[in-house]
Amino acid sequence: MKNLPQLKLGIVAVSRDCFPMELSExxxxxxxxxxxxxxxxIFECLTTVENETHMLxxxxxxxxxxxxxxxxxLGNFGPETSExxxxxxxxxxxxxxxxxxxxxxxxxxxxxxxxxxxxxxSYNLALRNIKAFIPEYxxxxxxxxxxxxxxxxxxxxxxxxxxxxxxxxxxxxPQDFLACNAPIKQLYNxxxxxxxxxxxxxxxxxxxxxxxxxxxxxxxxxxxxxxKGNKMPGIxxxxxxxxxxxxxxxxxxxxxxxxxxxxNKCWPSFQTQFGFVPCYVNSRLTAMGIxxxxxxxxxxxxxxxxxxxxxxxxxTLLDINNTVPNDMYQSEIKDKFDYTLKxxxxxxxxxxxxxxxxxxxxxxxxxxxxxxxxxxxxxNITRGTLEGDIIPGEITFFRLQSNAESELxxxxxxxxxxxxxTRSFGSIGVFAIPEMARxxxxxxxxxxxxxxxxxxxxxxxxxxxxxxRYLGVKELSFNQPKGMLYKSENPFK
Numbered sequence: 001m002k003n004l005p006q007l008k009l010g011i012v013a014v015s016r017d018c019f020p021m022e023l024s025e026x027x028x029x030x031x032x033x034x035x036x037x038x039x040x041x042i043f044e045c046l047t048t049v050e051n052e053t054h055m056l057x058x059x060x061x062x063x064x065x066x067x068x069x070x071x072x073x074l075g076n077f078g079p080e081t082s083e084x085x086x087x088x089x090x091x092x093x094x095x096x097x098x099x100x101x102x103x104x105x106x107x108x109x110x111x112x113x114x115x116x117x118x119x120x121x122s123y124n125l126a127l128r129n130i131k132a133f134i135p136e137y138x139x140x141x142x143x144x145x146x147x148x149x150x151x152x153x154x155x156x157x158x159x160x161x162x163x164x165x166x167x168x169x170x171x172x173x174p175q176d177f178l179a180c181n182a183p184i185k186q187l188y189n190x191x192x193x194x195x196x197x198x199x200x201x202x203x204x205x206x207x208x209x210x211x212x213x214x215x216x217x218x219x220x221x222x223x224x225x226x227x228k229g230n231k232m233p234g235i236x237x238x239x240x241x242x243x244x245x246x247x248x249x250x251x252x253x254x255x256x257x258x259x260x261x262x263x264n265k266c267w268p269s270f271q272t273q274f275g276f277v278p279c280y281v282n283s284r285l286t287a288m289g290i291x292x293x294x295x296x297x298x299x300x301x302x303x304x305x306x307x308x309x310x311x312x313x314x315x316t317l318l319d320i321n322n323t324v325p326n327d328m329y330q331s332e333i334k335d336k337f338d339y340t341l342k343x344x345x346x347x348x349x350x351x352x353x354x355x356x357x358x359x360x361x362x363x364x365x366x367x368x369x370x371x372x373x374x375x376x377x378x379x380n381i382t383r384g385t386l387e388g389d390i391i392p393g394e395i396t397f398f399r400l401q402s403n404a405e406s407e408l409x410x411x412x413x414x415x416x417x418x419x420x421x422t423r424s425f426g427s428i429g430v431f432a433i434p435e436m437a438r439x440x441x442x443x444x445x446x447x448x449x450x451x452x453x454x455x456x457x458x459x460x461x462x463x464x465x466x467x468x469r470y471l472g473v474k475e476l477s478f479n480q481p482k483g484m485l486y487k488s489e490n491p492f493k
Contacts, residue, residue, distance in 0.1 A: 001289035010067030024075025030142035069156035076112035171265025182298035279351035342437035351385025353427035358388035390429030
């Protein structure tokens with residue numbers, strides 16, 4: 001996958017001048033040795049920061065080493081001024097973590113008091129308005145701190161991505177899609193740029209690629225990916241032309257940014273003017289690490305990119321779409337999986353999920369659009385969806401959103417896609433999330449979320465929760481277990 005930041009970690013140990021610097025240095029070395037077992041590289045800064053002069057020297061060293069995410073390690077109490085200034089001047093994602101004491105036999109000259117120092121560090125970070133990643137329990141042994149740094153990796157990677165991201169959109173939202181509103185202010189607050197274009201701009205660029213010499217190569221790539229699912233080969237030239245159009249636009253419009261995602265209009269006039277539906281191309285770009293959201297869902301595209309950075313894998317964007325019929329639940333889910341009927345639902349979109357995330361992908365037409373645009377005729381302009389059941393396994397359903405009051409909100413829920421045939425159309429799966437009914441009512445409805453949710457393939461709730469908390473999300477929700485009432489939930493059953 002491309003379009004993702006490359007993380008270069010660094011670690012700097014800090015030391016209070018009335019504590020042994022050697023203690024902090026030896027503990028830092030032990031952390032680095034343990035972390036390298038994860039096969040992730042980390043630059044070990046040999047300058048230990050005891051004062052502002054040391055801070056400037058360490059800052060120069062990590063910058064020259066190309067470090068873009070920094071671990072500030074309190075091997076002992078730590079100098080609160082110098083360590084927080086280091087975080088301030090570094091300018092990228094920073095983690096603060098501290099050493100626990102090592103032995104009851106060494107609490108005279110070998111006691112570091114970093115447990116106390118973390119309190120002062122966190123207070124000083126707040127005084128200077130500096131954001132930092134602090135683990136749930138940020139004090140530990142060398143191996144425990146190494147594990148904490150591993151938790152920092154997906155958060156830091158995503159922060160680097162957001163800080164260099166541009167969202168490119170084409171067209172306004174379709175009528176009656178006000179739920180996918182996108183207040184721009186919070187994008188800027190996150191460090192994300194936005195470029196909004198007309199559908200006419202996209203149409204002109206598409207037509208300019210009509211005779212592009214790369215089209216046959218892209219068609220061949222599509223044929224190889226589709227295999228036996230290539231049921232409508234006649235639409236591939238237009239789809240290839242469209243894919244090249246988007247990729248070229250991306251390169252030509254990156255500007256000062258390194259990474260790009262799209263939020264594109266895909267109906268209703270798209271079909272009549274372009275002569276196809278863009279779903280399959282959207283799926284292919286998303287598989288490259290360039291998410292393309294449907295229906296100009298700007299915060300949907302942002303959420304997809306977050307999921308891509310955190311999981312380092314392909315994601316998708318789906319409607320929280322329809323209930324599972326009771327007869328289907330009784331025959332295929334009950335007594336086989338530990339879920340109630342109301343824990344289940346179907347996640348669906350017309351055909352935007354990458355082939356690698358479908359059990360078997362087939363090129364088809366957009367059934368819903370065909371009802372109004374091509375009723376009772378052989379599909380033509382509604383061709384271009386990639387249909388199939390979504391692969392079973394663990395998932396994280398999530399979304400970052402700016403609400404109607406332009407406040408950042410988010411939800412995260414872990415669950416799974418069940419190995420149950422959907423018997424339906426589109427890119428679709430039978431999803432199960434514990435206590436989904438309560439989550440649906442008290443989060444999705446109560447907090448006014450749109451019907452689009454991003455899906456990461458695996459359980460990444462902890463990393464996402466850490467990220468959203470770092471970003472200052474005002475209201476962060478999850479699927480609360482039984483016995484844990486939502487603030488809005490009626491306690492009388």
